[in-house]
Amino acid sequence: MSTTIATNLPELPTINLTARLRELYARRETIMFLVTSNLRAGHRDKFFGRLWSLLDPLLFMLVYLVVFGYSFRQMKGSVAEFIIYLLCGVMSWRFFDGSITAATGCIRSNRGLIHEINFPKAVFPTSACLARLSDFLWGFAAMFIIIILVGRSHFSLQMFWIPVIMAVQLVFTLGMCFMVAYMGAFFADTANLIGVGLRLMFYMSPIFYRVSKSEGGIVPDEYLPYYMLNPLACFFEAFRACILKASPPDPAHMTYATVAAIAAFAAGFYVFSRGEGHFAKYI
Secondary structure, eight states: HHHHHHHHHHHOOOHHHHHHHHHHTTTTHHHHHHHHHHHHTTTSSSSHHHHHHHHHHHHHHHHHIIIIIIIIIOOOOOOOHHHHHHHHHHHHHHHHHHHHHHHHHGGGGGGHHHHOOOSSHHHHHHHHHHHHHHHHHHHHHHHHHHHHHHTTTOOOOGGGGHHHHHHHHHHHHHHHHHHHHHHHOOOTTHHHHHHHHHHHHHSSSSSSSOOOOGGSSBBBBEEEHTTTTTTTHHHHHHHHHHSSSOOOHHHHHHHHHHHHHHHHHHHHHHHHHHGGGGHHOOO
């Protein structure tokens, strides 16, 4: 059995990651073309497409507000505060979830280009992730308008942390996109497995519930360090600290999230780059 599996797996060559990154950067125009194509495919380059990309997470937020805020009594404090609390989690999660979902099948869905043109295949997961980043940025722009409308307009200098947190989450998400794109190229059932994994992460991340038990959350304080090993939890709480508490992100959580992001990117890009020479054979 083990012999059969070993013979079916591709023999992966040694690569120069720095050279591969330079090749990917040299294809930035191709990446931007693919990003634009992804936006056009969902009509997100048009006014109503942009409008829906703003309304969609807001509708999700309203559902969570009714179900978890009122029915499960997760709402602590004012309704306005809980709305912003939800939006921070919803916007950040949908960026991650949408990027991973799009990247999973990006190699197989572009098999024609992969068979005919020689270029870095990393452009596909990269463009899938950056297309979702566009929605992420639009969503945060809408959220700031909502912050003003609901009376939570105490903007502070701590909000300058938001682009930093976004950048770290982008690096982490991009690394995971490389990993799932690699898996999706070799294993046809990857999308089903990734779907299950995303549902598990959804409920294990503090999107619609408070975290610390001492602050009215559901996680006992003795288990909180283990819970925060989920980088997504660090991102959500970092956004909330800047926006709701007018304070900088927790240094320990932010340091851990940054290290996790760099590790995820390095591992994902390394695995993807080693396997991309075999994609044409397997798809």
